[in-house]
Amino acid sequence: MEKRKERIDRGIKVRSEDIFALSSWREILYFAAPRVLPVAAFIILPLVLGDYWQRVLLSVAVFALLAISWDILAQSGMISLGQALFFGMGAYCSGTLNHYFGISPFLTIPIAAVVGGVICTLLLLPVLRLRGIYFSMVTLIIPLMLERVIEATKIFGGTEGISGLSVLPSKWLEMYILMAALIAALFGFRRMMTSDYGLVLTAIKDNDRSVMNAGINIYWFKIQALFIASAVGAFAGAMMTHVYRFVGMPVFALDYSILPIAAVMVGGPGSFAGAVLGSFILVPLSEALRTLGGLRIVFYGVFLVIFVVGLPEGIFHFIARKYSQFERWAEVDK
Amino acid sequence: MSETPLLEVKGLCKSFGGVQAVNGISFNLNKGDLLGIIGPNGSGKTTTVNLISGFVKASSGKVLFKGQDITSMAPYKIVRLGIARTFQMVKPFYQLPAFKNMIIPLYSPRVKALVGGKYGDRDAVALDLLEEVGFERDNQVAYKVASVLPQGYLKRLELAKAISLQPDIMILDELFSGLSLAEVASIVPIIEKLLLEGKTIIMIEHRLKELFRIANRVIVLNFGEKIADGAAKDVMESDEVKKAYLGSEE
Numbered sequence A: 001m002e003k004r005k006e007r008i009d010r011g012i013k014v015r016s017e018d019i020f021a022l023s024s025w026r027e028i029l030y031f032a033a034p035r036v037l038p039v040a041a042f043i044i045l046p047l048v049l050g051d052y053w054q055r056v057l058l059s060v061a062v063f064a065l066l067a068i069s070w071d072i073l074a075q076s077g078m079i080s081l082g083q084a085l086f087f088g089m090g091a092y093c094s095g096t097l098n099h100y101f102g103i104s105p106f107l108t109i110p111i112a113a114v115v116g117g118v119i120c121t122l123l124l125l126p127v128l129r130l131r132g133i134y135f136s137m138v139t140l141i142i143p144l145m146l147e148r149v150i151e152a153t154k155i156f157g158g159t160e161g162i163s164g165l166s167v168l169p170s171k172w173l174e175m176y177i178l179m180a181a182l183i184a185a186l187f188g189f190r191r192m193m194t195s196d197y198g199l200v201l202t203a204i205k206d207n208d209r210s211v212m213n214a215g216i217n218i219y220w221f222k223i224q225a226l227f228i229a230s231a232v233g234a235f236a237g238a239m240m241t242h243v244y245r246f247v248g249m250p251v252f253a254l255d256y257s258i259l260p261i262a263a264v265m266v267g268g269p270g271s272f273a274g275a276v277l278g279s280f281i282l283v284p285l286s287e288a289l290r291t292l293g294g295l296r297i298v299f300y301g302v303f304l305v306i307f308v309v310g311l312p313e314g315i316f317h318f319i320a321r322k323y324s325q326f327e328r329w330a331e332v333d334k
Numbered sequence B: 001m002s003e004t005p006l007l008e009v010k011g012l013c014k015s016f017g018g019v020q021a022v023n024g025i026s027f028n029l030n031k032g033d034l035l036g037i038i039g040p041n042g043s044g045k046t047t048t049v050n051l052i053s054g055f056v057k058a059s060s061g062k063v064l065f066k067g068q069d070i071t072s073m074a075p076y077k078i079v080r081l082g083i084a085r086t087f088q089m090v091k092p093f094y095q096l097p098a099f100k101n102m103i104i105p106l107y108s109p110r111v112k113a114l115v116g117g118k119y120g121d122r123d124a125v126a127l128d129l130l131e132e133v134g135f136e137r138d139n140q141v142a143y144k145v146a147s148v149l150p151q152g153y154l155k156r157l158e159l160a161k162a163i164s165l166q167p168d169i170m171i172l173d174e175l176f177s178g179l180s181l182a183e184v185a186s187i188v189p190i191i192e193k194l195l196l197e198g199k200t201i202i203m204i205e206h207r208l209k210e211l212f213r214i215a216n217r218v219i220v221l222n223f224g225e226k227i228a229d230g231a232a233k234d235v236m237e238s239d240e241v242k243k244a245y246l247g248s249e250e
Helices: A011-017 A019-022 A023-047 A051-075 A083-101 A107-129 A133-153 A155-159 A171-194 A197-208 A210-213 A218-243 A255-267 A273-310 A315-324 B043-050 B075-081 B111-113 B119-132 B151-164 B182-197 B207-212 B232-237 B237-246
Strands: A003-009 A325-331 B009-016 B018-028 B036-040 B062-063 B084-085 B169-173 B200-204 B216-221 B225-230
Touching: A003 A011, A011 A023, A011 B084, A023 A051, A023 A171, A051 A083, A051 A171, A051 A197, A051 A218, A051 A255, A051 A273, A051 B232, A083 A107, A083 A133, A083 A155, A083 A218, A083 A255, A107 A133, A107 A218, A133 A155, A133 A255, A133 A315, A155 A210, A171 A273, A197 A218, A210 A218, A210 B075, A210 B151, A218 B182, A255 A273, A255 A315, A315 A325, B009 B043, B009 B084, B018 B043, B018 B062, B018 B225, B036 B043, B036 B207, B043 B062, B043 B169, B075 B111, B084 B151, B119 B151, B151 B169, B151 B182, B182 B207, B207 B232, B216 B232, B216 B237, B225 B232, B225 B237, B232 B237
Parallel strands: B036 B200, B036 B216, B084 B169, B169 B200
Antiparallel strands: A003 A325, B009 B018, B009 B062, B216 B225
């Protein structure tokens, strides 16, 4: 007898999404837990971790923001291989504003997010009409090119970079600004993508000619998505500049481009939650593997391969499916 | 006729490399017309509508809409002016439910003002429009993801997307192809209703029998050139048309 796997929505999912949610604590909890738990974790984690792991958590948040930024672009049909561009642009914007003009980090960070976003958008504007791999290649090249420009022209401190930048008044402020940004980005962008505006963005990825045929200027929408994504990345870069009190060529390094993509792949694309989850797994893992020395990259690579092969949908989608549906083997009617 | 035609096509040419796909096609279209464009495969029908709707840039010639030159304008601008089209190969957003497919045209600036900004409203408008083209409400088909819909519904969805833009001119590119007789029979009244509402329609079609029932004028293309223009019956009497369709008797 042939069998196939059958997936059925759990009753509690159906009930809790309806008005009956009010009828029992269990149902309210079922509905609220996936939303409340991550927020609670973001708030509590900094309090319970030691100094070293607090630093790691900062890194996690920064990579999560970069991964979210990557996911925004991917959902709008733009595959970026150059998140480092956004990160580095934000970092250099806030670093130079702080170093040369003495502006406080409270201003340089938001300014860098916006100005960095605008500059990145303008830089990528000419290639916005390119599709697929062509767009990706350009995004990969630009940050590497900027690195060389800084090295050759020795602007903004050249290879030395700029150090001794101002810090935010307390490490708790640093931490909670990042956590707040992460929560806002996670839930805000999830909401945005389910709105009609987000629908247009996903439709561009699906079939851009058809969107054009609906009287919509797809390039204007792509520009908006690009600005939003690069502003998020630039914000992350600006924050890290003031945490490290340093900005230099490493901000354009390949790590900032590749790790966010790996995080989304492990966590699951198209949900933002996957991007965050992936960062929460990969960044600490990379730290934990530090003790292995040279073998670190090998283990890291093997881990990535296992995940991508074993769970191609991503951890988040796997958990979400298990949470809302149960599976059973059903006989196939012949 | 003294008033300016709704659409004027003047000496439109397009070549792809060495192939002259469209060669000096001219015609006028008045409000309320249903113009059929027919011709053998590769005669330049789809290229002609691609030129009108801006998806392909013209090598030479002009397209005027309400007296305004729209030649080689960006497709989205042409749609906003009031020319909507469907595609021969349906282009739905496969991952979205049918009614969510409708949100995209409803989001366009052309419709925005008419419907109101809230997306709750758009869902309702989308469902109404789909019902009009035959997505029955009771079988919930409008909620199904486009990738599982049969061809007949996908064609209707294309039609509904064009209707939702409330255009002055609708260009329907082989709407009937791949549909059963019954499906065609159920779409014809929708087109007749659009005509009654004063819409102007251009239809590219291979299903001549069904087309001739509704078209009041037909243009025949062959090798990128217009070889006949007139009422359906007269056009099919033309020797040149017979030759193009059936081949030369030599």
